[in-house]
Amino acid sequence: MKREPSLPDELPSSRGGLLSQPRAVWAVAFACIISFMGLGLVDPILPAIADQLHASKSQVSLLFTSYNAVTGIAMLITGVVSSRIGVKWTLLSGILLIIVFSFLGGTSDTVGALVGYRGGWGLGNALFIATALSAIVGLSTSGTAKAIILYEAALGLGIAVGPLLGGELGSISWRGPFYGVAVLMAIAFISILFMLPKMAKPKTRSTLSDPFKALGYPSLKTLAITAFLYNFGFFTLMAYSPYVMKLDEHGLGYVFFGWGLMLAITSVFVAPKLQRRFGSVPSMSVMLTLFALDLLVMAVGTVMGSSVTVIVAVIVAGIFLGINNTLITTAVMEAAPVERSVASAAYSFVRFMGGALAPWLAGKLSEWFLPETPFYFGALMVLIGVAVLLMRRRHLRDIDASITAH
Template sequence: MKSDTSAQGDLRERGGMLSQPKAVWAVAFACVISFMGLGLVDPILPAIAEQLHASKSQVSLLFTSYNLVTGIAMLITGVVSSRLGVKWTLLTGMLLTVIFAALGGTADTVGGIVGFRAGWGLGNALFIATALSAIVGLSTSGTAKAIILYEAALGLGISVGPLLGGELGSISWRGPFFGVSGLMLIGFLFILFMLPKIPKPKKRGSIADPFKALSYPALLTLGIVALLYNFGFFTLMAYSPYVMHLDEHGLGYVFFGWGILLAVTSVVVAPKIQRRFSTVSSISVMLTLFAIDLGVMAVGTINNSPTTVIVAVIVAGIFLGINNTLITTAVMQAAPVERSTASAAYSFLRFLGGAISPWLAGKLSEWYAAETPFYFGAAMVLVGVIVLLFRRRHVASIVIDGH
């Protein structure tokens, strides 16, 4: 006869993805708002560059400061959450986002915006590292389905963010910053009143924990792959708006389409691929297709065909949506450590790639040609595939819900 603990585990695995406690939905809603902040600024990048008389590489520092601080701050999220608890770590991160997003909207220089985006990144780190582990821990449907729900929230936020950013940005480039601040305040209230107090872990975390987690070859491999493919991801996010030659509304619609495909494929397609193919093969194929898609963006830029770039950007959502779910699910199983520690260690490497690539994309276009950032992003994504295949023995043993 099975033990009570085992039986409870079976019930958790049998629960449907949508059959979740209210606390899970509260965190998921806050995730949507948090990830809206990532894409909300996309439609206003050209407007900021024009109105504040800044270069592409200078404006791209909005992503660099945000991602750099997010990545480094991931190293302390375990320390903070083990002392404050999950709920108050989430609330602290959200409050920092509310404050610094609003301050970003008051800035009059690119340097000011970049600085406030750094503070926003600190709040983002505290929130997202804790949110993923909270959703997985509170979910009644098992790890894989909980992560799909998290990725769905990510995709929804990324898709709605640019649409709202385009609408608010058409009024003023400051609008999206105030929009994020207001929405995150709503999410703050949801978490405050709907999330129960979660017991603090018995063992307090340390800054060394994420580095120890990276000593496990599978987690280190996935982190390196994510660092490399983020060169392509943030080239798309931070640089493609400049070569599509659209206004704020147009850019908002393009990234809305991209985000919708990302959300749908992460929820509907990725689980089917997980069940049918191996983790290594699935991630390798998706990243290779994404690299080819970046190459198409480069060709469209060379031929002065914004339509080609627009279509390629939207299509990229398919490959990125599937890959995000596959790699995030694998990360949660990649090392025998706390989920929040695994997420923090992986995200540390991932966001470092996201910090370097936006600035470098702008510089490459200034140093060489408009299409160069896309070629470089594609090359880095392919290097990520090579690393994954070369170290596949470390990742091949990861079991996802019995597959």
């Protein structure tokens, strides 16, 4: 697929090795690690927050809902902002918001205030992650596919370390992880400020309608709908599984560290090989099907009262999600003839809406029905996502050729 040229996509690529990157790429990647730590940081402390703030599981799950909902909606303005103030200052603005709202989260005395501050954190997250992916791809000297692998590796590492840090700091106080992120993001702010060069603004300013126009392309729409559906499984795992594993903050931190580690390793070393050998759509379909089956194992483990079964299934899920995340993100970057930042914003808007609904719904399903019901529902939604992907695969037939070309 041909793409209209845009900055920073016009920067030359020498197709070097994955680790042969400019300092600016490593600065953004480091900031990505810290930013993505925020996603899993609260996992080990969810039960503690529920207990100490006297809140139900569905109320505490709103920490994910507000974060993802604001992130998704704010994705629609990321292109407008970055095309006017530039990539560097958009990244810095996002990081600054994360610092402020993560610190404020640590001062909360009610679950309502904490949910609100997580929403502000989501705004900063949106400005940062949509622009970070575009910046890494644009500044990388190793081509689009390897740049995305680097981005996904940062994502996986951040998701892995986040729960570990959350568990350690959370064992002292549930407020600790929030203060910890504020400090780490301050370090990331300084590294971006001094190491990222000034990048030229796009010649054409983005508008609010650009992401919606991008979703008019069948290929991008297919990937966005698939991600929306499988995020019900993803965030059921993230937001609900801590309640059925019966572990303390340390234990939950180690489990999600193992999950994130599997995600990081497979996203870097396994996903590219599967894409080259079998193609993007077949590989995504198989990984998502395996993830759905894994969620069913979590449901069975919950019925049996076997924490070990759920723990092992959570860690194993990182394998399937790591592979799928890299495959689908790479495909999104080649799915429509629009600027990569616009494609990323459009896709993320739809994807994060699934991430906003899933945590709250998982908590409610467990309250309305049985403890294992959220896992059954998550598995069903993931399988519907696979069905959508396969039924609309004709729209993605040129994706692999486009990935190879770039």
